[in-house]
Amino acid sequence: MERIYTIPLRDVKRVPRNKRSPKAMRYIREFIEKHMxxxxxxxxxxxxxxxxxxxxxxxxxxIKVKAVKEDETVEVTLVEN
Incomplete structure (x- = not known):
C-alpha cells in the first residue's frame, strides 16, 4: 500500500524553539503510525x-511524504516536487 501525505507541522511550532526539529521528527513518526x-x-x-x-x-x-507499507513496516520518503 502506498500513500502520499502532507503532514502539517504547525502544532510543533508551539514547543520551545530549541526542541522543534526533534519534536517534528517524533510527530512525523506518530502521524504515520496513526494513519497507516x-x-x-x-x-x-x-x-x-x-x-x-x-x-x-x-x-x-x-512536509509532503510518501509512505509505503509492506507487512507491518512503513517506509517514509520525501516527495519530489
Whole structure:
C-alpha cells in the first residue's frame, strides 16, 4: 500500500524553539503510525535533512511524504516536487 501525505507541522511550532526539529521528527513518526496503522516506521534520511535544513528552530510549516507499507513496516520518503 502506498500513500502520499502532507503532514502539517504547525502544532510543533508551539514547543520551545530549541526542541522543534526533534519534536517534528517524533510527530512525523506518530502521524504515520496513526494513519497507516503500523508499529514499525522507517524514516528516510531525506525527510530528516528537510526538517533540519534550516536548523533546530526553523522547521517547515508542512512536509509532503510518501509512505509505503509492506507487512507491518512503513517506509517514509520525501516527495519530489
Amino acid at each position: 496503522k503500523a508499529e514499525d516506521v522507517i524514516i528516510d534520511q531525506s525527510v530528516n535533512e528537510k526538517i533540519w535544513e534550516r536548523g533546530i528552530e526553523k522547521i517547515p510549516s508542512k
